[in-house]
Amino acid sequence: MIEPIALQSTVGTVRFWAIVLLLGLGVFFTLVSTVGVLRLPDIYARAHTASQTDTLGAGFALAGVAVAFGWQHAAVYTVLLLFFVFITNPTAAHAIARSAAETGVEPVLTEENAAEPEASAERDVPTETDGETQ
Amino acid sequence: MAANRLLVPLSDTVTVRQTVGYAVQSGLEEADSLECHLVVALPYDGDVPEGDQQLEDAEGLLSRARNWVEEDAGDADVTIETATIGADEYLFGPRDYAEIFDAYADEHGIDRVIIDPEYQPGVTAQLLQPLERELERIGLAYDEAPVERSARHSRLAGGTEDFDRLFATFLISYGFYLVLGDPTYWFDLLTGAAVAGITAISLARVTFTVPLDRVQSPIRVVRFVFYIPYLLWEIVKANIAVSAVILRPSMPIEPSLTRVNTRVRSGLPLTALANSITLTPGTLTVRANNQQLLVHTLIPAARDDLFDGGLEKGIRFVFYGRESAAIPSPRERDDAEIVGGEEL
The missing domain is CATH 3.40.50.620 (HUPs)
Structure with a gap:
């Protein structure tokens, strides 16, 4: 479908830079998500940021692909792809969080909750603890 | 005896x-x-x-x-x-x-x-x-047991309910087939009809477990199309907020576990709401139990959004219409609270 020639010569300048911008944003959010997975304290917090890769990371990257394809059939596929990613991502994130909860992984919570009467067993936020089981 | x-x-x-x-x-x-x-x-x-x-x-x-x-x-x-x-x-x-x-x-x-x-x-x-x-x-x-059935259609002959399910399943699978294939090519049109027919006959009752409503169901689909841009906008906003927190060297996160009593029916509406909440970075549905969602929130802004119930209103708009969307937020009706880790 697409010949391996320089993309810039096949699309207009505006479109070229639009593609670059979209792919750049996609890469940026994927990078942020990776940083988040490394920095955040426990499995629940990491699940939040892991879904960033799927939502905006994949979203912008696929938008870039769609713009590169232009007005043809393949662009519809990218929209469909994104649709399925958007359905499967929360399902997977929820499955991970729920199984963590079922196996008794305790979330790291802020001490703000300690003000509540029933929440006496709260811990402070240790920034470098793994959220895995104790 | x-x-x-x-x-x-x-x-x-x-x-x-x-x-x-x-x-x-x-x-x-x-x-x-x-x-x-x-x-x-x-x-x-x-x-x-x-x-x-x-x-x-x-x-x-x-x-x-x-x-x-x-x-x-x-x-x-x-x-x-x-x-x-x-x-x-x-x-x-x-x-x-x-x-x-x-x-x-x-x-x-x-x-x-x-x-x-x-x-x-x-x-x-x-x-x-x-x-x-x-x-x-x-x-x-x-x-x-020999029983007299009142106004129930017999086992083999389908009523309008069954026809609606068959028709809707057929339409969805045929549409999907043609999007993947070529809607102008006769071969794809023919094979698509055959495949969609088989799908409809075998899966119609599994796909739609509740009877369809001829007026309401298409309207819901249209409303859902309007909901998508709103959801995307919420996702972009939340992504930027979470990214900003993660990239700050001090990383000011405030993880908390919250419980929200939602005002949507169990089943598809609740699934749609829970998935929308999870899809938005900063909020993550950990448990769903009888309209009660246990949501893990990462930053205060995300928690406030959750308690303001924007997504809940959106889902209510999709499934029940515009009037039903105008309900008090979970915070106002006292249906949202921060709970401790032992709730899991």
């Missing part, structure tokens, strides 16, 4: 009353005393979102059925046992039902099973014919 022991599986149908009546009558004809076991088989284990609700419904049905038996029995010697079975396992098909009935029958020395012709314990398709086949295979004696 020994007591006649009957097993009557119950489900909430129009003919359940008649089935119970037949069980008592036929049981007393054969023997002077009757032991009537009324059971409700729960299709899922008690752990799913609607588990508690189902258990409650089952208890209600059992107590009603107990009254019916007492009413029909009069002075005759009738012992009533009630039970809910299958609560600790998933019952998937007729074979599973036949097997738990058989296990129950063995345990209690049951002579015969009385089946309600409309017996439909789960949410899936009608069970009667395959269930009878399985009972025969296992060798458990059964009897189909």
Whole structure:
């Protein structure tokens, strides 16, 4: 479908830079998500940021692909792809969080909750603890 | 003569009353005393979102059925046992039902099973014919209660409800096929129709477990299309907020666990809401139980958004219309709270 020639010569300048911008944003959010997975304290917090890769990371990257394809059939596929990613991502994130909860992984919570009467067993936020089981 | 022991599986149908009546009558004809076991088989284990609700419904049905038996029995010697079975396992098909009935029958020395012709314990398709086949295979004696059905279509000829499901499934699968293929090419049009036909016939009842509404269902689809841009906008906003927090060297996160009582029905609306919440970075649905969502939030901004209930309003708009969307936020109606980790 697409010949391996320089993309810039096949699309207009505006479109070229639009593609670059979209792919750049996609890469940026994927990078942020990776940083988040490394920095955040426990499995629940990491699940939040892991879904960033799927939502905006994949979203912008696929938008870039769609713009590169232009007005043809393949662009519809990218929209469909994104649709399925958007359905499967929360399902997977929820499955991970729920199984963590079922196996008794305790979330790291802020001490703000300690003000509540029933929440006496709260811990402070240790920034470098793994959220895995104790 | 020994007591006649009957097993009557119950489900909430129009003919359940008649089935119970037949069980008592036929049981007393054969023997002077009757032991009537009324059971409700729960299709899922008690752990799913609607588990508690189902258990409650089952208890209600059992107590009603107990009254019916007492009413029909009069002075005759009738012992009533009630039970809910299958609560600790998933019952998937007729074979599973036949097997738990058989296990129950063995345990209690049951002579015969009385089946309600409309017996439909789960949410899936009608069970009667395959269930009878399985009972025969296992060798458990059964009897189909002769009931008069009021205004129910017969088993083979479909009514409009079935047609709607078939039509909708056909349309969706045909549309999907043509999007992947080429809508102008005759070969794709032909094979697509064949594939969509097979899909519709085999999966229509599985795809749509609740009857479709000819007016409301298409409107919901249209409303859902309007909901998508709103959801995307929320996702972009939340992504930027979470990214900013992650990239700050001090990383000012405030993880907390919150519970929100939602005002949407269980099933598809609740699934859509829980998924939307999870899709937005900063909020993550950990548990869903009878309209109660246990949501883990990462930053205060995300928690505030959740308590303001924007997504809930969106989902209510999709499923119930514009007027229903204008409800107080979970914070205002006191349905949202921060809970500790022991709630998990």
